[in-house]
Amino acid sequence: MTRVVRLTYADGMDGPQKPKQKPNWTEVPPRDWAEEQAHRVALEVSRLRGKRTGQWLADRTRELGYPLTRAVISDIEVGRRRYVTTAELIVLARALDTAPIALLYPAPYRDxxxxxxxxxxxxxxxxxxxxxxxxxxxxxxxxxxxxxxxxxxxxxxxxxxxxxxxxxxxxxxLLALTRARKASDLAARKWDLIAKLRVRRNAKRQGLDKVSDEELDDLTAEIGELQERIDELWKLGGRDLHAEAVDEMFGDRDGG
Known part of the structure; x- marks a missing residue:
């Protein structure tokens, strides 16, 4: 014997309800400061992706070692998902050939x-x-x-x-960061001088230009001085020399 099951619905319903869709950025703009952060990233990801598909971007993130699905990328772009993790920010920036900070704070910068x-x-x-x-x-x-x-x-x-x-x-x-940036700037200067030294040495060797030993010695000395300053900055790291001097002058406060 076959039993017939009849489905009934509540008054006013024509059939089973579909799952409620999450709002997108157009229907529901950012509602607070936190969602504003995700909204800026979403707009910039969409702009940089351009006419390339979401699957293309998903494939790029997979190649980079932190795969994001096409669905996740779509949810971020349209606003069904209203947050972006730090890991996602980094891998999306690399996939789109930009910097993470440029996704979070895209131009124009006078806005x-x-x-x-x-x-x-x-x-x-x-x-x-x-x-x-x-x-x-x-x-x-x-x-x-x-x-x-x-x-x-x-x-x-x-x-x-x-x-x-x-x-x-x-x-x-920020001491360690400030010193690391300074060391990086000095390193760039050092490598410029190394390149110049190589050119001048070759010029002297081939007799293409008048290059004195004194000029080469000066370049070599300047490179050495820069390297000493770079090494010292890396050695200092985040040490607060002023605080250390105060502690040394007044002794251990906890020790009385």
């Missing part, structure tokens, strides 16, 4: 955005996007671009609400 969430009991404050880039990149002295008639530029750290103590901590925490 204003809200860098930080609105503090409790406070008001939101917008800054030029380049300021966000400077701060996010660990610029030791990010500065606001104020009108030409301003008496002096306003330090972004002040505008971001960092107290004097907070700013001292900020500087201390």
């Amino acid at each position: 204003t955005i809200q860098i930080l969430p609105t503090p409790e009991g406070g008001q939101p404050r917008d800054f030029q996007k380049i300021v966000a880039v400077q701060w996010f990149s660990g610029d030791p002295k990010p500065t606001l671009d104020l009108p030409d008639n301003s008496a002096q530029p306003e330090l972004t750290l002040d505008a971001l609400g960092l107290s004097m103590v907070d700013q001292m901590n900020y500087d201390s925490h």
Whole structure:
């Protein structure tokens, strides 16, 4: 005997309901500061992908060792998924031949955005996007671009609400980064001089130009001095020499 099962639906329903679709950026724009971050990344990923398919981008991330599915990429771009992880930001930037910070803060950089969430009991404050880039990149002295008639530029750290103590901590925490950047700049200068030294040595060897031994010695000495400065910066790392000097002068505070 065959049993017939009859399906019935609630009043006003013509049939089984489809799963409710998550809202996209067009239907529901970013609702808070956190979603604004994802929205900027989504727009830039979509722009850089251009006419290439989502599957192409998914394949690129797989080749790079951190695969994102076509569905995930689509959800990020259209706003069904309203967050982007750090790992996703990095691999998407590499796949699209850009930098992670340029996905998070794309041009134009004179546009204003809200860098930080609105503090409790406070008001939101917008800054030029380049300021966000400077701060996010660990610029030791990010500065606001104020009108030409301003008496002096306003330090972004002040505008971001960092107290004097907070700013001292900020500087201390960035010591290693600041020194590493300086070492990198000096290394670039060193390699320029090495290339110049090779050219001048070849010119002297082939008799193409008048090159004195003194000139070659000066270049060699300058390269050596740069290397010493580079080595010292890497050796210092994040050590706070000022704090060490104070501790040495006054002794261990906990020791009495």
